[in-house]
Amino acid sequence: xxxxxxxxxxxxxxxxxxxxxxxxxxxxxxxxxxxxxxxxxxxxxxxxxxxxxxxxxxxxxxxxxxxxxxxxxxxxxxxxxxxxxxxxxxxxxxxxxxxxxxxxxxxxxxxxxxxxxxxxxxxxxxxxxxxxxxxxxxxxxxxxxxxxxxxxxxxxxxxxxxxxxxxxxxxxxxxxxxxxxxxxxxxxxxxxxx
Ligand SMILES: [Zn+2]
Numbered sequence: 001x002x003x004x005x006x007x008x009x010x011x012x013x014x015x016x017x018x019x020x021x022x023x024x025x026x027x028x029x030x031x032x033x034x035x036x037x038x039x040x041x042x043x044x045x046x047x048x049x050x051x052x053x054x055x056x057x058x059x060x061x062x063x064x065x066x067x068x069x070x071x072x073x074x075x076x077x078x079x080x081x082x083x084x085x086x087x088x089x090x091x092x093x094x095x096x097x098x099x100x101x102x103x104x105x106x107x108x109x110x111x112x113x114x115x116x117x118x119x120x121x122x123x124x125x126x127x128x129x130x131x132x133x134x135x136x137x138x139x140x141x142x143x144x145x146x147x148x149x150x151x152x153x154x155x156x157x158x159x160x161x162x163x164x165x166x167x168x169x170x171x172x173x174x175x176x177x178x179x180x181x182x183x184x185x186x187x188x189x190x191x192x193x194x
Contacts, residue, residue, distance in 0.1 A: 045182055046121075046171050046173075048171055051188050052189070057127060059087075059091055060091065063191055066083065066085065067084075067187075068083070070083070081168060082168045087152045089153055091151065093149055093150040096145065097116075097123070099125065101139055102116060103115040103178040107128075110128040111155025112129070113127060113130060114133070124172055125170075126166075127166075128156060129156050134148050134151075152164065
């Protein structure tokens with residue numbers, strides 16, 4: 001009898017372990033646009049924008065003030081594939097590069113957010129936890145680097161932290177939509193090589 005019970009229990013145990021491993025690797029948490037380093041299909045993606053090529057997306061913030069907030073963790077809930085740029089609520093949020101507003105979205109975690117597609121189509125810039133969009137901002141609208149597109153806020157799951165802009169950069173494969181792409185660290189792209 002004991003041997004029979006064991007032959008049932010062991011495969012069950014292995015199945016549970018396998019499931020736990022899958023959850024551990026993929027993680028149940030959120031990431032705006034699913035931009036997780038090292039995961040997802042291996043498809044050709046646009047190269048990241050050159051170092052220091054982006055405009056600082058918050059008005060009045062200098063490159064020297066930026067802090068690297070990139071954390072990769074086995075669970076996306078504990079990772080942070082973005083840079084957080086602290087600023088008072090209402091501070092103008094600026095387009096980091098020339099492009100087009102692809103999606104204005106309200107997410108549970110990201111809050112009021114903007115997804116901007118680069119002019120060459122290969123990059124998506126994500127601006128999250130916004131207070132509000134710039135007046136008359138609309139999907140499909142062309143924007144240029146430095147243009148005011150929104151204001152800093154605490155929408156989504158940002159209430160606990162001091163007000164900040166959560167900013168992501170996603171390298172896109174051909175045909176990928178605004179919520180897809182692969183996250184890359186925005187910090188060196190904003191900060192520059194020096
Ligand atoms: Zn963040």
